[in-house]
Amino acid sequence: MQIKNPGRIKVFLKNPNKKGYFKMVKEVMILWMTKRELPVYYFKHLYKKDIKNYKDYVGTKEAARIHASKNLHKREFTSILRNKLNFSLFCERNGIRTPKLIAYNFGRSFFFGKSIREIADSSDLTHFYTEVFDSTGEEAVFIRPLALNQGQGCMKLDREKFSQQLERQYENLLSGDYIHTEGLRQHQQINDIYAKSINTLRIVTTMDKGEVVIISSYLRLGAGGSFIDNVSSGGFFVGIDQEHGTLKQKGYRDMKFGGKELTEHPDTGFKFENFRIPYFDEACALVEKATKYIPNGFIGWDVAITPTGPTIIEGNEDAGLFSSDVAYGGLLKNPQMKKLMARI
Structure with missing residues (x-):
């Protein structure tokens, strides 16, 4: 749909x-x-x-100042965040939980294990992924562009039907640069809300005198059969009570998709208010750890909740301020946000 x-x-x-x-x-x-x-x-x-x-x-000019602030953003740190391959390798090296890196490609050059495969045609590509699925035992592989955000260009290959899926994605894959990671299993309580996408927490952090501080959080949810939870792709978001780790009453859809306010998921009828996010405290602890390793002054972390705990999908220097602002109910009343604004 x-x-x-x-x-x-x-x-x-x-x-x-x-x-x-x-x-x-x-x-x-x-x-x-x-x-x-x-x-x-x-x-x-x-x-x-x-x-x-x-x-x-937050006004448009204020958001632009945050994004452009050299006091908040350091190239040494944003270079890790901007490239998903760099980010995955960095997290792997430093013990930060993130989806397992399976393969990656630069155009027609595909890297798997310690080998490089040059893909000449669709038959080569099908053979490559046959080997990937056979070697790893994965049921799904999630593919994301190295440098795009907001769910743009994301693909999912399933073991049982990847040949048909590759017919649609062949040109896209071979004309771009992508990271290929394991397909995550989502916590059942999150599946109860919507199971067709990995629904991630967006947790926004800043640094205050060398200490990591969480400003706000919200939950992004897919809808309408989509396997992507991004608001820009038709999903929506629900604010989180930071103290209790529970969902607020309302979710919000972008005006581009009707701008509706929702108290329950439109596909499943799941009511949001007071739902306790599983492993929420652990998710906060994980992004605090990650921010210590990548101490950029402003980061929006995307965190998935699996049956065994949280895992970081990615970190974004552009934290999607509009959604955070709406979910919080006006970020400029947040004490940490006031401190941040004073520094830029």
Whole structure:
């Protein structure tokens, strides 16, 4: 099932929960003066009646300052985060739990074990993955571009049907650079919410006087049959109560996909409020450990929950501030976020 894109303007105009037009104009003018920018971002979420603390949300200029800050981002650290192969090898070397690296490719050159295979045609590619599945015993292999984010270009190959899947992905695979990792098993309690994707926690960290601090967390969920949980691919997110590790009442879908607020999963009917994330404390401890090894000043960690504990999928210097902002309920009221803003 593919979720239709109704258009952001249409979503705004048809939303019965929007504030009165006079009130919206007043708030936009206040933000324009205080943030010193035309607050177009206001019309993505802040126009809703239940948003009273609209000044506590990160503006476009503030988000750009965070992303560009040399006080927060060091090239030595971001170079590890930006390249998924570098990140996987770094984590493996330092004992940071992450999906097992199986293979990778640079265009037609495929690396598996200690050998390099040059792929000439589809038959060579099928033979390569036959060997991968036979040698590793994996039921699935997850393939991600080395340098793209937001779920772009991700593929999944299943042992039972990879030949057919390769027919669709042949040109993409051989024209790009990809990392190939084990297919993870997801914790059953997370599967109960939605089982067709690996649904990851986004945990945002910063550094404060040499100490790792977690700013906020939320859970990303796939929907509509998708094996990807990214909001930009039709998924949605639900905020997490950081103290208790439980889901908040509402989930949020991007305006590009209708902008709905959800209290339960649209596919399974699973209600979010007060659901305790399994291994949440361990997930927080894992990203704190990872941040000590990669002490960039601002990172959004994507963490999967397996039956035996958390594992880090990747770290992002661009932490997806809009989703974190909405999930938290206005990041600028967060004490650690206030300190961070003062440093940039």
